[in-house]
Amino acid sequence: RVGPHLWRARQEARALDYFQQAVAARPSDAQIYRLLGYHHWLRGELPQAIEAFVTATLLQPEDSRLWSSLGGLYLAQGDSAQAGRAFSMSLSIEPNAGALTNLGAMKFDSGEYAVAAGLFQQATVLEPDDYLHWGNLADALAASPDTAAQAQVPYRRAAQLAQRYVDVRRDDAYALALLSWYRANLGERARALQDLQRARKLGTQPAEVALWCAQTLTLLDDRQGARSCVASALKEGVPQQRIDALLSLQRFAAAGGAAHRQ
Structure with missing residues (x-):
């Protein structure tokens, strides 16, 4: 019998071979390269x-x-x-939600939380059913003491939409890791840990899963587990500056969310 890791490696090699054949047949098709890029991103291969x-x-x-x-x-x-x-x-x-939310992430990383929240809010208007936009908005609101109390509503909406998504896409480790983060901010510790365990067990998108694992476990006061996830994120190529920017949110979220975790 073939072990799960060997089977996955063979499937990935086969997928890459199919992409190479598609590129050879249609070298001017941008969408083939888009799908190829997404394939590499899922494997944590950012340069490719x-x-x-x-x-x-x-x-x-x-x-x-x-x-x-x-x-x-x-x-x-x-x-x-x-x-x-x-x-x-x-x-x-x-105007498009993807660029707005990514630009918002840049503003968030530089500490411009109010500007980031405004951009994320625009993204939720353009794409109200995307859990990522609501989660980003909640993070930006939670990052500032002045708006931290407003973060619960978008966190709850993000969790609802993310749960709906993973009910269909059970193999999306990134979505499960984010759902774990949303639940942690909502005070749902047991469910957060359950979702995180599922995300890590899948073994895909290791960099992003490790990053959000560090966030979630820090918020849940598992410092040793969080340090281990930070080490994994760095090993998978996540830049130190990105880790610092995201984890700086913890001191705001911990202060703003203390009441609902008691």
Whole structure:
């Protein structure tokens, strides 16, 4: 019998082979490169994902979504200058929630929480059923003592939408890790740990899962577990500056959410 890790490795190798065949057959198809980039992102291969999306934007420069996704990848790599240029290009084509929320993430990382909240709010208007936008809005509100009390409503909405999503996509480790974070902020410790365990067990998107694992376990006062997840995130290539920016939220969330965890 083939073990699960070997089976997954074979499936990934087969998928990559199919992508190479598709590129050879249709080298000018931007959407093939988009899917290839997403495949690399799921495997935590940021440089390869960026390369694929750069090619996609060259082939289809009028697609705002491609520019927004490329900016998000640059941001995950810690290259805020390139990320900002990609987001600006995306928004110059048309207003879109992806670029707004990614630009908001940049503002959040630089400590401009009110500006970030405004951008995330715009994203929720454009795409009200996307749990990511509501979760981002909640994080930005929770990050400032002046607005921390307002974060519970968007956290609850984010958790509802994320649960609806993972009920269908049970293999999305990133969504499960985020759902765990939302539940932790809502004071649902047991469910948060259960979702986090499911996310880590899947073994996919290891960098993002480790990052949100660190966030969640810090909030739940598991310092040793959080340190282990930080080490895993760094090992998977998450930039130190991104870890610092996200984890700085903890002192605000802990203060603002203490009452509902008692």
